[in-house]
Amino acid sequence: MTNDTFLRARGLRKSFGQVEVLHGVDLDLAPGTVTALLGENGAGKSTLVRIIAGDHHCDGGEIAIDGTVVDSYSVAQARRRGIRLISQEISDAPTLSVAENVVLGAWPQRGMRVDRSAMRREASEALQALGTELDLDARQDSLRLGERQIVEVARALRGESRLVIFDEPTASLSDAEAKRLYGVIESLTTRGVAVLYITHRLDEVFAIADRVCVLRDGKVALVTDVARTSAAEVVASMVGHSVERTRGAQRSLADAPVVLELTDASAPGFGGVNLAARRGEILGLYGKVGSGVAEVAEALFAIRHLEAGSLALDGTPARLRDPQDAIGHGIGFLPPDRARQAAFVLRSVAENLAAPSWRRLARWRGWITRAVETNAYRRWHDELHVRSTGDATQLLGTLSGGNQQKVLLGRWLEAGSRILVLSEPTRGVDVGAREEIYAVLRELAAQGTTLVVASSDYEDIVAVADTAIVMVRGRVAATIPHHDITVSALTEAAGGAIHV
């Protein structure tokens, strides 16, 4: 048994301050196998992975590598043992060349000088090993996201690797880019490398993993061969109960007035788009990364300006100057990149929720008190099932991704938006919170709010959309009515099967 295990962890414990986040976790990683690691946010995945990569030291338990128990080790020592962590965030040097980024931190040297020709050769070899060719002299920041990730992988894999850990690598990749990454993983396993793959996406688990390990609340909730389990079992073990994919019932919206309409609209990223949403309708915009759905969503909130065509609100043509203007017209927007575009992680939850409504909440003139913000927060805290300490002064950054998203959704409910544009509303949100967000969206629509859900995740569309518009390369490819919205209909219209 020891022979077919590269890394064996037993009873790992880890606390941060008073909070124990790992309560004795066991994990075995065998050469040539892909182990998928799943769990909701806060389940302890990141902590576990950081311990394995040497970034954290465990408080209890032991790790054996190749059958030998090793004492706590540093990141550098982990690297020497062949352990590689490819983290979610890209950590490259954007202003340097591709070649320099591949060899970053381990430049080939000739005496004291960097050997530039060896650097180019090594970089080129490393990229070719991943089945990729990139312009070695291009600046890193001229690459697309997927390409930057490949460079990241190439850098991590230099030297002899025995265990490669991927932390949600496909979260921001297009299908083609994700497929290329799966190819890389396959070539790793055929070389006998152990792979630990953190993901939120079930389809990935069944497509590429041999083993699956689910963490819940710092404990192992499920561990088995992928062939011996089902999506339902995995999800149930993640959330602690079984989850049914509920689909909103068909509602009759034909009598409702059209609230939002784009006619022949074009802007950078899309062209000739026609769409209309009625009062209380959830319009789903589905498309892969780069298809234009995110750009249409931005145009509806005046982050992106129309170059041609027109926007009408309540049947009246409207020109929105900027987001402030859009908010003034009763539009709310949940951007796709929560950390960068929406969250004030260093500020309180109450402040985050009240921000767009400050003017209305103010006592007189610009005078605002903590109390009015707290009241606003209380109004939505329970309604949105925000799991927090209940303290309105709690910093937003201390909540999990899904709960942050609920607070940021509450922001627009407090603002009284009658049109809500949501871009990737469930990105980085765990399965349980996802369902709660869907329920809130359906409830909002039932109360008469018009919603536009732009997403590259078909689950979002299937779960909530009354009508789905599918976009491909900046154009509308199909409009699918309620009863025909299925995963296969969506992916087919978007030009391909589910990437497997």
Add this chain to the structure above:
Amino acid sequence: MSEYTATRSGAPAATAATPTTKRRLRIPDVAALVVFLGLEVLVFSLSSPYFFSWDNFVNIFSALAVTGTVAAGATILLISGQVDLSVGSGVAWVGLVFALTQPTIGTALAVPLAVLAGLGVGLLNGLIVTVVGVNALITTLGTLAIFRGLTISVGEGQSIGVSGFDWALIRPVANVPLPVIVVVVVLVGVGLLLQNTIYGRSIYAIGANPDAARLVGLPTRRNVFVAFLISGLCMAMAGLTSASQLGATSGTTGVGLELAAITAVILGGTSLSGGVGSVGGTVVGLLIVAVLGNGLTLMRIDSSWQQVATGALLILAVSFDRLRARMAER
């Protein structure tokens, strides 16, 4: 294959942030600095019989009147993620405009003119940063040099006496001079502005995440522009205070003031990267530096050593905070 097993059940993990966010979320603890201030007071009280007296406390506050006024403006700017290095030059510029015009147009007109001179510096900084889009550090490094040079050139490098403008010497209540009352009012005013107004909330939001601030409909550029205007107004107040306190102004007035102000603000826990901080912290920071200077003077330690002490203190305080944060994480 061995089975993975959970060996112990325990309380579910709280909605735990990952350690990295924890590190980023930690706010320097003002309480620790208050304790440090208390220690300072204790040590100096024991080493000098003159230290612990009302008159000496009034001295300490008088000494920080000018720095405190510009530090109030600097707090707003640093929280919004900006910085103003031109305040020292601005103070000298305001003093010069006042000293040159007061003999001919009289105090009643020279004061508003001096205020306009300070606002002008803030206006220029604000326009370059928010309309042209130049980084604040570069912009105000430029205006620092420009207004210092202008002041020396127009004033011909001479010290210019100011007469008939000694309001700063008036002590209306409890032997407290007017500049102390002014700086307290300014600091309290800015504190209320930051804590209890939409403008203040917006400043925190802009500093914490400028993109998100724009997407919740906050006029980010206008608010930053106003912050530079407030900084200009603070320069004007400080310039007039300085001219009255010293009875003169010269090309070297306010040299290094920008660094003294930023030192106090950072000591008080305001983050250089924006979004975090408070006027309360700035007050503690100001007091730590002023008490140190005062105490060392009473111990007859040369003023150049006070600079060494202040610099060392800044680094020590921030290092201590870092170390404590790292300890807490273990």
